[in-house]
Amino acid sequence: AQSVTQPDIHITVSEGASLELRCNYSYGATPYLFWYVQSPGQGLQLLLKYFSGDTLVQGIKGFEAEFKRSQSSFNLRKPSVHWSDAAEYFCAVVPMNTGFQKLVFGTGTRLLVSP
């Protein structure tokens, strides 16, 4: 079935440590790829997006993501996590078979940052 998978429901990282959040998709053709962040009580904010081209994408707040076609993955990374990064992170895709019209979300990963 076509889907977006975020295998980690919760992740705890120490402040200053590196972070990687996983995202896999199962669509026949490479969709558009996004990462959104939701801080407590807030709406969703776009961190970064991939449409085509360079597979390493830079985003806001020091985040980056790497698209790997062979693994159908779009993992989010940050070299040094800050306490303010504690939030819920959603991977999302716009699949080609919807005419690039529909945004489909993963179930989210909640990031906890320990002192």
Next chain:
Amino acid sequence: EAQVTQNPRYLITVTGKKLTVTCSQNMNHEYMSWYRQDPGLGLRQIYYSMNVEVTDKGDVPEGYKVSRKEKRNFPLILESPSPNQTSLYFCASSLVTGKRNTEAFFGQGTRLTVV
């Protein structure tokens, strides 16, 4: 400031009492959509609209109605709310270029409780 505005932010209502959640965007976006967010399920699309007077069902449309009489507004209507519609609701808008959806901008969310 470019934004998507939802009202109300919080709403407690009783089963069967019709309600409307408003959504307005000031970016002249063609595409608008409604999502509900439930723990462990991520965001699921309820309805979307490609333009004025053009709406279509998303993944979980049962129990909801929408209308798109003006480009900037996309209200969500619950004719007879039930407790299983207790959720966090998000409105989003995006620009569609060449039939390709670009990044979505989200409202702050409406937390609805149906008792």
